[in-house]
Amino acid sequence: xxxxxxAKTPYGFSVNISRKASGETFIHKVANYxxxxxxxxxxxxxxxxxxxxxxxxxLASGTFPGSDAGDRANLETLKVLQPGIIFVGVALLLSGxxxxxxxxxxxxRWAGGEMQEKHAGEVQTPRMPWTAWAFLGLMMMGMMLExxxxxxxxxxxxxxxxxxIKGVPPAADATHLLGRAQTVLAYAAPLRMVGIGFLLxxxxxxxxxxxxxxxxxxxxxxxxxxxxxxxxxxxx
Amino acid sequence: xxxxxxxxxxxxxxxxxxxxRASGYTLAQYMGIYLWLPMxxxxxxxxxxxxxxGIAQGAIGADLFxxxxxxxxxxxxxxxxxxAGFVVLGIGFLLxxxxxxLARIAGVFRVGGGQVQAAAGNEVRILAMPWTAWAFLMLMMMGxxxxIAGFIVHVIAASEIHDAWTGAxxxxxxxxxxxxxxxxxxxxxxxxxxRFGVGMLFTGIAFMLATIIHILRFQANRITQxxxxxxxxx
Numbered sequence: 001x002x003x004x005x006x007a008k009t010p011y012g013f014s015v016n017i018s019r020k021a022s023g024e025t026f027i028h029k030v031a032n033y034x035x036x037x038x039x040x041x042x043x044x045x046x047x048x049x050x051x052x053x054x055x056x057x058x059l060a061s062g063t064f065p066g067s068d069a070g071d072r073a074n075l076e077t078l079k080v081l082q083p084g085i086i087f088v089g090v091a092l093l094l095s096g097x098x099x100x101x102x103x104x105x106x107x108x109r110w111a112g113g114e115m116q117e118k119h120a121g122e123v124q125t126p127r128m129p130w131t132a133w134a135f136l137g138l139m140m141m142g143m144m145l146e147x148x149x150x151x152x153x154x155x156x157x158x159x160x161x162x163x164x165i166k167g168v169p170p171a172a173d174a175t176h177l178l179g180r181a182q183t184v185l186a187y188a189a190p191l192r193m194v195g196i197g198f199l200l201x202x203x204x205x206x207x208x209x210x211x212x213x214x215x216x217x218x219x220x221x222x223x224x225x226x227x228x229x230x231x232x233x234x235x236x
Numbered sequence: 237x238x239x240x241x242x243x244x245x246x247x248x249x250x251x252x253x254x255x256x257r258a259s260g261y262t263l264a265q266y267m268g269i270y271l272w273l274p275m276x277x278x279x280x281x282x283x284x285x286x287x288x289x290g291i292a293q294g295a296i297g298a299d300l301f302x303x304x305x306x307x308x309x310x311x312x313x314x315x316x317x318x319x320a321g322f323v324v325l326g327i328g329f330l331l332x333x334x335x336x337x338l339a340r341i342a343g344v345f346r347v348g349g350g351q352v353q354a355a356a357g358n359e360v361r362i363l364a365m366p367w368t369a370w371a372f373l374m375l376m377m378m379g380x381x382x383x384i385a386g387f388i389v390h391v392i393a394a395s396e397i398h399d400a401w402t403g404a405x406x407x408x409x410x411x412x413x414x415x416x417x418x419x420x421x422x423x424x425x426x427x428x429x430x431r432f433g434v435g436m437l438f439t440g441i442a443f444m445l446a447t448i449i450h451i452l453r454f455q456a457n458r459i460t461q462x463x464x465x466x467x468x469x470x
Contacts, residue, residue: 175407179301183294186316190283190290193323197283200330204276207337211344218348225355 013129021113028106035099042092073164084153091146101206135205142198152188251364258350268339279329286322310401321390328383331437379436386430393422
């Protein structure tokens with residue numbers, strides 16, 4: 001594509017004007033390839049935690065009442081660790097959805113360009129709007145926060161293990177280990193929800209972008225049929 | 237025809253509105269246009285409030301587990317319950333924002349599809365609101381109300397937890413055991429209730445996506461119909 005001009009539009013983004021249709025951007029191509037691995041990894045992580053959950057339940061049935069400190073320590077470690085891993089799985093699934101939405105945006109861009117090249121003299125291609133950048137930023141931030149939260153969960157799990165391994169009942173002078181685990185979890189639990197919040201906000205930004213691009217495409221088709229003075233139905 | 241087939245036809249047959257000019261948005265779509273952003277902002281505020289309460293809880297916890305203080309213990313437990321309530325409320329708002337953004341996209345299809353048909357000089361045929369769209373509306377409203385109910389129960393439980401731990405004698409001995417029992421019962425209810433609300437919101441989103449697929453299929457058929465009519469007449 002050789003851009004000959006750039007024009008502003010009322011849809012929240014500028015357009016490049018050229019003779020030839022532009023293909024998908026690098027981000028769209030990445031999204032085409034990444035949505036399936038992300039979904040697959042999300043499903044695998046969740047299936048893994050489900051299996052570990054069965055093992056955990058089996059451990060619990062043997063641990064109470066009595067049993068040895070090692071089993072109790074393993075049980076408490078898994079209990080602390082599992083929510084962190086589950087939320088990483090959910091984050092991977094939401095990232096898969098995000099990549100799919102980016103892929104939809106790529107398909108709209110590609111098909112819109114092809115249609116304009118065949119039926120109009122010039123091709124108007126939307127430039128990446130700020131909402132699409134926000135979508136990318138939110139998605140990456142969300143994933144990073146989920147992994148940070150997993151790090152906190154791992155640290156808390158180590159502290160819980162060190163506490164419960166000290167005997168049945170655990171030694172009184174080791175209470176600070178349990179306290180440290182609970183304190184770290186107090187940070188980690190809302191942090192993992194903030195991560196999910198970022199991913200959901202990213203999806204909202206992607207949907208808003210799709211809505212705007214569709215408005216542009218419908219108006220462009222109307223313009224091609226009626227000419228440049230065509231009225232639009234959106235009132236903007 | 238079997239009862240099942242009749243039911244299937246009744247559910248899957250499109251009701252079509254035919255007009256001479258492009259139509260506007262429906263009320264639900266207008267709501268989608270105006271409400272996605274406020275919902276997103278409220279969701280962000282609620283989630284960050286929950287996170288802030290979590291940080292405060294962690295800070296109190298760091299002191300509490302070094303030297304025991306009944307007030308600190310009461311605050312620690314109260315903030316935990318409140319933080320959980322706020323983050324789940326935030327997720328409810330964010331899912332509602334996604335729902336409204338999807339309703340906005342359905343509106344763009346309705347208006348844009350009609351606009352293109354009118355420009356092509358043909359009668360405008362628009363899909364009447366399918367049952368999946370009604371289901372979406374119902375699930376979204378019910379889901380959101382359920383999430384809010386879960387949040388309110390969390391707040392009540394947090395108040396009970398504070399009363400229970402005020403006057404505690406150690407990290408495991410509450411000042412008022414009956415208040416703690418009530419608080420535990422409330423939090424046991426609140427968690428699943430809020431999650432059920434989130435589940436309804438997700439189901440509503442699935443119904444909205446089904447509606448958008450339905451609209452896309454209808455529009456593809458309509459374009460094929462217009463092209464065929466034009467070929468025959470020309």
